[in-house]
Amino acid sequence: MSSGTSLEPAEAQPRTPALADEAVTDDMGVRAQRWAWPALPEAQRTTLLDVLVHGNRSRAELARRSGLSRASLSRVTRRLVDAGLVREAGAPPLEGRGRPSEMIEIVPEAARFIGFKLTGDSLYAAVVDLGANVLHSEGQPLVTKVVGDVVTLIEQVVDRLREQFSRVAAVGVCLAGDVRFEDRHAVVVGSAFLGWDEVPLETLLARATGLPVAVSNDVQALTTAHHWFGAGVGASSLAVIGLGAGIGCGIVVDGELVKGAHGHPAKVGHLPVTSEGPRCDMGHVGCASAYVTIPAILRNTGGAGFWESLAAARGGDERADAAFRQAGTALGAVIAVLVNIVDPERVIVTGEGLAIAEYASDEMTTALAARLDPVSEAPAVQLRTFHFTDYAWGAAITAIRNLI
Numbered sequence: 001m002s003s004g005t006s007l008e009p010a011e012a013q014p015r016t017p018a019l020a021d022e023a024v025t026d027d028m029g030v031r032a033q034r035w036a037w038p039a040l041p042e043a044q045r046t047t048l049l050d051v052l053v054h055g056n057r058s059r060a061e062l063a064r065r066s067g068l069s070r071a072s073l074s075r076v077t078r079r080l081v082d083a084g085l086v087r088e089a090g091a092p093p094l095e096g097r098g099r100p101s102e103m104i105e106i107v108p109e110a111a112r113f114i115g116f117k118l119t120g121d122s123l124y125a126a127v128v129d130l131g132a133n134v135l136h137s138e139g140q141p142l143v144t145k146v147v148g149d150v151v152t153l154i155e156q157v158v159d160r161l162r163e164q165f166s167r168v169a170a171v172g173v174c175l176a177g178d179v180r181f182e183d184r185h186a187v188v189v190g191s192a193f194l195g196w197d198e199v200p201l202e203t204l205l206a207r208a209t210g211l212p213v214a215v216s217n218d219v220q221a222l223t224t225a226h227h228w229f230g231a232g233v234g235a236s237s238l239a240v241i242g243l244g245a246g247i248g249c250g251i252v253v254d255g256e257l258v259k260g261a262h263g264h265p266a267k268v269g270h271l272p273v274t275s276e277g278p279r280c281d282m283g284h285v286g287c288a289s290a291y292v293t294i295p296a297i298l299r300n301t302g303g304a305g306f307w308e309s310l311a312a313a314r315g316g317d318e319r320a321d322a323a324f325r326q327a328g329t330a331l332g333a334v335i336a337v338l339v340n341i342v343d344p345e346r347v348i349v350t351g352e353g354l355a356i357a358e359y360a361s362d363e364m365t366t367a368l369a370a371r372l373d374p375v376s377e378a379p380a381v382q383l384r385t386f387h388f389t390d391y392a393w394g395a396a397i398t399a400i401r402n403l404i
């Protein structure tokens with residue numbers, strides 16, 4: 001499943017000793033690296049973030065948005081240029097009168113981030129640059145779920161990828177499970193797929209890799225990535241629904257990801273949809289998870305696999321067709337609840353089970369309209385093509401966000 005090394009783009013600058021990030025081990029056995037993400041003062045962080053999230057900006061625009069004087073902004077951008085994180089590009093064509101203002105753009109190769117997605121049986125990895133481009137992706141089976149073994153496996157993959165990619169600044173890991181912050185460190189407070197509970201994964205991995213580590217729920221990570229760089233760019237409120245082994249949801253309100261008080265935000269999986277019908281694996285009758293997850297589709301179609309079930313539905317199998325259509329109705333009901341509560345600008349549906357929404361988009365739209373509050377407005381619902389590296393990409397983007 002590896003895409004190999006051919007995706008590694010030519011280095012923009014030759015690797016010099018100053019840029020090499022060779023791993024070293026100190027006398028305490030703690031691993032560290034020679035190159036590290038520079039510590040940036042607040043004004044530099046804010047400016048970098050503005051260019052990162054909103055694309056190339058002119059100095060004039062940056063000054064206007066930050067409230068800094070042109071002179072202060074010049075100092076801030078000069079330091080970011082010196083750190084190699086942004087560069088000055090040519091001035092845009094002059095419209096009307098006035099002095100042209102140089103454009104500031106991100107240097108994508110300035111830093112790399114390694115993102116991981118952990119499932120119950122696989123470990124996916126993606127190397128992403130500062131411009132959110134995926135440079136490399138790979139996957140391997142997870143042969144053990146023992147925490148120490150998984151930490152060692154991730155450490156080995158990080159070591160190998162750092163041989164291949166210089167300037168790795170941070171690591172991100174996401175998983176199907178809940179994450180709570182204790183003393184500002186992420187703790188996995190529950191993952192049914194991995195059988196983990198109260199695992200201080202961020203601390204364990206930071207110690208093992210010597211790098212800053214961001215740990216998050218997988219759909220939360222994907223939500224951040226779509227908000228910054230994907231289908232949610234420009235939306236100040238957003239809901240992302242991931243269909244797969246379960247149904248997960250991430251919510252952005254007023255530009256911020258909702259994290260919840262206990263690490264369990266946006267739990268839509270067991271929302272009631274019908275008062276009769278199939279049961280989910282928790283025994284609820286007619287909840288969302290009884291219809292709109294891949295395991296529910298298999299139960300309700302009687303099929304051996306998801307794609308076989310979809311093919312059966314397309315081929316006119318009545319039971320399979322009904323299972324997908326009911327799943328579409330359940331999805332519409334879930335979206336209606338989100339819209340009634342959050343009123344998001346945009347809803348993105350993605351994940352391995354996206355084909356449910358594609359097959360039954362009419363049922364989804366009908367159920368959404370039927371369950372909206374009379375004054376609510378139906379949001380734009382986008383069905384977003386899913387790639388197996390998307391969650392690892394999301395984990396890497398979360399690592400960028402945490403670092404800046």
Ligand SMILES: [Zn+2]
Nearest residue numbers: 270280284287
């Ligand atoms: Zn349920």
